[in-house]
Structures are given as C-alpha cells and as structure tokens.
Amino acid sequence: MPEKVSGAGRLLVLAALLPVFAPPAGAQSRNEQSAAEAAYPCPVPADPAAALQAMGELYPQKHDRNKLGCAADLAHAVATAVPEDVELALQALLVTVEYIDHVNTLWDYDLYGVRVPEWTVRLTHAIAQGREHEARLGELAAELPAVLAARALFEVSAAYRMGDAAAQLAAARAAIARLSAATTAEPGVLDGNGMHLLGRLYFELPEFSGGDVERGLQALAQAHQLVPGNPAFARHYAQALDLERRPEEARAVLATLLALDPAPPDWQLAADELRNGRDLAARMQATELQRQLDERRAALLREHPQLLTRASSAANLHGGVDPITGKAY
Amino acid sequence: MKAASLTLLLALTWTSAGAATLTVNPGESIQAAINRAAPGDTVRVLPGTYRETVFIDKNDIRLQGVVHEGRWAVMDGESRLNDGILASGHGVIIERMWVRHYKGNGIMTQGANNYQIIDNVVEGPCFYAIFPQFGRNGLVARNFVTKSDDAAIYVGMSDGVDVLYNVASHSIIGIETENSRGQLIEGNYVHDNVLGIATTMLPGLPVKTAETTIIRRNFVVANNIENFAPPGAITAAAPSGIGILVLGTDTTVVEDNYIRDNRSAGVLVADTSFFVTTPDVRMDPYPDELRLLRNTYLGNGADPQGSVKAILESAGQSTGVDVLATGKGRGNCIAEREAVRSLGIRRFEDCAPGTTSAATLSMRPSQPVAAPEYTPEQVGRLTYLAVCSGCHTYNARLVGPPMLAIKALYAGRPAALADWIATPTRRRPEYPEMPPQAYLPEQVRLAVANYILGELEN
Numbered sequence: 001m002p003e004k005v006s007g008a009g010r011l012l013v014l015a016a017l018l019p020v021f022a023p024p025a026g027a028q029s030r031n032e033q034s035a036a037e038a039a040y041p042c043p044v045p046a047d048p049a050a051a052l053q054a055m056g057e058l059y060p061q062k063h064d065r066n067k068l069g070c071a072a073d074l075a076h077a078v079a080t081a082v083p084e085d086v087e088l089a090l091q092a093l094l095v096t097v098e099y100i101d102h103v104n105t106l107w108d109y110d111l112y113g114v115r116v117p118e119w120t121v122r123l124t125h126a127i128a129q130g131r132e133h134e135a136r137l138g139e140l141a142a143e144l145p146a147v148l149a150a151r152a153l154f155e156v157s158a159a160y161r162m163g164d165a166a167a168q169l170a171a172a173r174a175a176i177a178r179l180s181a182a183t184t185a186e187p188g189v190l191d192g193n194g195m196h197l198l199g200r201l202y203f204e205l206p207e208f209s210g211g212d213v214e215r216g217l218q219a220l221a222q223a224h225q226l227v228p229g230n231p232a233f234a235r236h237y238a239q240a241l242d243l244e245r246r247p248e249e250a251r252a253v254l255a256t257l258l259a260l261d262p263a264p265p266d267w268q269l270a271a272d273e274l275r276n277g278r279d280l281a282a283r284m285q286a287t288e289l290q291r292q293l294d295e296r297r298a299a300l301l302r303e304h305p306q307l308l309t310r311a312s313s314a315a316n317l318h319g320g321v322d323p324i325t326g327k328a329y
Numbered sequence: 330m331k332a333a334s335l336t337l338l339l340a341l342t343w344t345s346a347g348a349a350t351l352t353v354n355p356g357e358s359i360q361a362a363i364n365r366a367a368p369g370d371t372v373r374v375l376p377g378t379y380r381e382t383v384f385i386d387k388n389d390i391r392l393q394g395v396v397h398e399g400r401w402a403v404m405d406g407e408s409r410l411n412d413g414i415l416a417s418g419h420g421v422i423i424e425r426m427w428v429r430h431y432k433g434n435g436i437m438t439q440g441a442n443n444y445q446i447i448d449n450v451v452e453g454p455c456f457y458a459i460f461p462q463f464g465r466n467g468l469v470a471r472n473f474v475t476k477s478d479d480a481a482i483y484v485g486m487s488d489g490v491d492v493l494y495n496v497a498s499h500s501i502i503g504i505e506t507e508n509s510r511g512q513l514i515e516g517n518y519v520h521d522n523v524l525g526i527a528t529t530m531l532p533g534l535p536v537k538t539a540e541t542t543i544i545r546r547n548f549v550v551a552n553n554i555e556n557f558a559p560p561g562a563i564t565a566a567a568p569s570g571i572g573i574l575v576l577g578t579d580t581t582v583v584e585d586n587y588i589r590d591n592r593s594a595g596v597l598v599a600d601t602s603f604f605v606t607t608p609d610v611r612m613d614p615y616p617d618e619l620r621l622l623r624n625t626y627l628g629n630g631a632d633p634q635g636s637v638k639a640i641l642e643s644a645g646q647s648t649g650v651d652v653l654a655t656g657k658g659r660g661n662c663i664a665e666r667e668a669v670r671s672l673g674i675r676r677f678e679d680c681a682p683g684t685t686s687a688a689t690l691s692m693r694p695s696q697p698v699a700a701p702e703y704t705p706e707q708v709g710r711l712t713y714l715a716v717c718s719g720c721h722t723y724n725a726r727l728v729g730p731p732m733l734a735i736k737a738l739y740a741g742r743p744a745a746l747a748d749w750i751a752t753p754t755r756r757r758p759e760y761p762e763m764p765p766q767a768y769l770p771e772q773v774r775l776a777v778a779n780y781i782l783g784e785l786e787n
Contacts, residue, residue: 165636322535324709
C-alpha cells in the first residue's frame, strides 16, 4: 500500500459508504451456506484520520480475508470521497487487487468448488469497487506508469476467476500492452510487480495468443533482479527456469528464498512461497534445499500460527494423505 | 432352458482345485454370497434385478453375471444407492453385470491389483461408471458405459492398465486416465460425450506424475454434447467438442485413431493450467515427449466452443483445427505435419519416420503383481476415499456434514460410529439422510471410523 495518502480531509461521505458488507440473497451452489460467510463487519471510522488508521491496521493482516476485504472497502471509501485524487484511487485499486488475489488463491485451493458462493460474492463486490477506481484512473492519469501497471494487474486479477476464457485472454493481452509501456518508462514500476506480471503473461500465454517464452523469462529475471527479496518473483522465475530445462539456474534462484526476512505485511506471502519453493525443490529432486525450505516455512508458521497453511480441499476431500503410505501430500 | 433348471445346473457347478461356484437367484442377496465366498470362488448371479451395493474385500473373487436368452443380472441403485460394486480385494473379476442408476460409482476398485472389469453394462446417471483407483495391473475391456456426470471410465492413480474395446457415450468424458502411469487405451468407440478420451494430470492428489499412455486405434466420434457438469466441478471447464485431450501428461502416444466430427478440436494438447488453476508446484504442468503419430482426422473443429473458441479467436481463427496445442511441452513430435490442420505446434519436432507404438501390445505386466494385505489403517484410508469422500469434506459442508463435526460427535467412540455407518438415522434436518453402508463388514467400518476419529486431519 502506498505510504502517503493525500486528500484525507475531505471524507465527508465516508460513513455512508461503509455498511457491513453482506452477500446478495439467492447465491446458490454446492454449499449454499458458504455465501453467508462472505459477510464481514467493517468499522465505520469517525473521521478520515481514523479511517486511515483502521486501514493501516487491517491491511497488513493479509492472512485474514475479512480484514483484507475491509481494508479494501476503507480504501474504496476514502478514494470515493475524493474522486479527483489519483494517489487515493491508485491506493484503493492496489489494495483491492490484493484482496481479489487473496480470494482467487483461496478459490484455487478449493479445488472442488465447495465454497464457490462465498468466493463469488466476495469477488463480485471487490471487482465492482475496483472497476470504479480503474475507470477513474483511466480518466485522470491513463499514461502514468503506475496507473498503466495497476490497471493491468486489476484486469488480470478480476478476470482470473470471474471472467470466461475470452475475458481472461482479452485481459491478458491488454495487460501485456499496458505493462510493456509501463515497464519501458519505469522498469521497477509498482515495486517490480509490473515487470513480474509481464513476465508471467509472456511465459504462460500460448505463442499464438501473444505468449513468448524467451521474453517471459527475460522479464521474470528482471523482476527478480529488481526486487531479489520478493519471494514470489524468485519462485516464479525459478519455476520458469526449471520448466525450460535449466535446473541449475533454477536451483540457484530458488535457494535465495532461504535468505527471506519478511516484514509483517509479507508473512503470508513468505509462507506461501516457502511452501511453493519446497514443492518445486521436491520436483527438482533437490532434497537438501527442499528440507531447508520446509524448515524455514515450519519456523515461520510456528512463529505466526495465524498464517494460512493452504491445505488444498482436494487433499481435504481425499483425506489429505496417501492412502497406501499414510504420508501427507 | 428355463431359469429354474439353469439355477439347478449352476448350483451344482464346482470349479477345480477346491474353488466353489456360488449361485445367486433373483430375490437373494449378492452380498450374502460374497460373504460366504472364499478366495478363488466364483459368484454367479442369475438374470433378475438386485437392489443393493456389493462390497468385495476378498482376493480372487469372480463376480459373474449370467446372461440367459438376453436377460441379464441387473443391479439397480434406483438413483437411491450410492455405489454398485466396490472391490478392494486383489485379483477380482467383475463380468457381465448390468449396473444401473447408482448415484456415485457403478463399479469401483480401490487399492485392488490384478483386477478385470469386463463385458459389463454400466448406465447412469452416475458419477463414474467404471472407476479403478490405486490399482496395478488392470483390465477394463468390452464394457458399455453411458451417462456419467464425470468420466464414464476413469482410471485414477493407477499403474499398468489396459482399457480395450469399450463403448463410452453420453458422459462428460468418455475415457480418462488421471495421474496414472502405463495405460493402453485401444480399440474403444467413444462418441457423443463432451470430451472423448483424456489423459490428465490433476493437482491436489497424492500421485504427482502421469506418463506413458498409448491412445491407439480408437474411434473418437462426435463428442459434442453440451457440458452438463455442475458449476464448480473441474470438468465444468471442459469445452464441448474435444476428441482427445492430453493435459499435462508425459510420454503419450496418439496413433492410428479415427477422430471425426469433434466440433472444437480433434486433439487438444494443453498444460494442466488450461483447465485447472489450482497450484501444485510438485507437478510439471507441461505435456512432454508426446508422439502424435498418424491418425485419421475428419471434420473436426467446425464449431469451436468455450475456451477453445476463445483461444482460437485470440489467434485470429474462427474455426477449429485437428490439433491444437496450447502448452509449452518439450520433446514433442508430430507425424505428417503437413496433413494436419494445426495451431500451436511450433515447438513440435517431426517424428522420426517409422515411429510407432505397435510393438507394445499391453501395458499390463506379464505376471500378476504382488497382492499386499492392507493394514487396518490402509483399509480405513482406502475405504474413506472410496465411500466417504464423495459426500464429505473435512471442514465444509458438501453433501453431508463436515467430518470435523462428526469427529466431535463421536470422539473416543469408534464402535458407535461404525454402528451408525451401517444403519444411519437422520440427525440433521438440513442434510439428506445418509444411505446405509451395512454392506461394509464390521471390521472395515471400524477401520474407517478409527481413521475418521484419529488420523483424518485438515
């Protein structure tokens, strides 16, 4: 979240914009009750300073979807009250993207879609808010590198679960154009997140849909060089190298995860990427590295037991262990 | 010959080496005969209708339906019972049974090696018609399977299985092998499904590899029905009109198939993430070392659907192709490149002339594999997977309540839970009543109860 927030003195309609968020009636799915769990209380701050303080307290607790959702709602309210403020709109959009990504990840691990109603309600709400800021930023500062990159992040995240294949492809291709422009002007835009997403899109899209493995690898490498302490950048780059049959380079990049020293807002990210890194090391048969990454993750989880372990509902549904060996997977 | 005299004849039939043949007459229980049978025995089921679930946990049992003057031994779940035939014994043979209208699995083997599922008819609506899982050395042959809400024939996490000469239709997927190694899928007629034949690697499962599948000499025709998978199911993402799907699996051979009139694409080669976004970094998501040999393609891609349509449009194409490759696998090759309408195969090499899988006649081992005796813990886990996991998840409502609630209710009382499993009563008005699982022997119910109350965790 950007540290500096301006225009906070003009939040006249803040309270009116912060009801308890509740799902619409009629959400249906395999677990209809789960839609009700999309509701979360959000404080109604007395004044703008209190709103910013509440947001600042909630935002770092990224393991908690309700707190992150509430932080996004507060950022939305703050930005909506001052519609001409680019920084506030950018902040609101980026916090919203983080919340959307968080819910997308929860949905990822809900392989059998048991809680789809909850995820759908949450995403619908967040995307609607994000779209307001995305549109406003397009009007106010469309060519600003940070705006270009933030809009790309939002469109890709919004389409990831809630868009069909055509929407996902369209978002990805539009994002490549925006991210190319943004990173050309400012390679480290949004703390390297622009370059990182550009690399992932190039790497993952089919060649005939705009994908380019080599350009993807280059951008992933550049993102990792720009912010070597970002565990997601390191892991994605290592994974891409491994998939391209460059295991020695992959192993060296993956080993940088051992040097992680995450600050509170990044604890969940670190736990997630240590898990992913451990699993990647296992696939690469880098046994010692796998053990070390697992130990680091276990220590982090012991130290911060509130963090999510990301147990997959597939494992959940299947009992979570190999039925023959009894080993967890 | 009338049925009565047939019964008498069969009742007197004994096989050699002390193995017995037990005969089940209409009105009698198949399970009761299974319970009386000893390893090596044959249970012959006379034509008639049987409304039960059959559980076979003994080795070397042959369950054989008798077809007489066109009348079959029919097992009817009446869309009320979950499973038709569940087998965990090794060396089981299930043949000539007509299994219909079970909500879950028609015929399932779980942890069974050296099995044969042959000459059966399995009709849905069901989830899987034939579902061998966690087995080695299997044969699934000459079955007629239809109307599955997922795969009609579904080989899961297995090794060394031949799927031969089956007819699979009107299902989401006709034939699927998932996270398995060593399959021969040959001579099948797969038509009018959403997707014809699939070899897949899916995340979130204990087995992290999928490789060595030969898909050969199949008739893969008009798999164009609308996708009727429930929202949220993985299969809901499958676009209608795919003949053969290679999803993230390695060392696959596709050879000599007749692939016709599949409206999205004849063959789709894709990374795992094309359908499933759940991250499982332990898996290599790319389909590598694919041999796409000579096949006959006719009329595929006339009306692309869903994600295939979108991806084709992103490439500026409005019609489909014979071969669509969205993945980035390495070491793949294609034969007769110029004869095939394709997209995305720039990384494919040309297959070396003469490349063929013809020398491989079977993926089954030449001798039966070991038949391990499972520990009570393994029995508990396998039974949970086969019987419980279709309706329960650990901490969320699925069809039934979360296991977390059941653990709390029965903490320290496995025998009570085992009893309740046999004859459940409705305790929560907001949930459907659980079907009785009395067909499970007491020690099996106790094993699964111990697993649920002890080892099962989130």
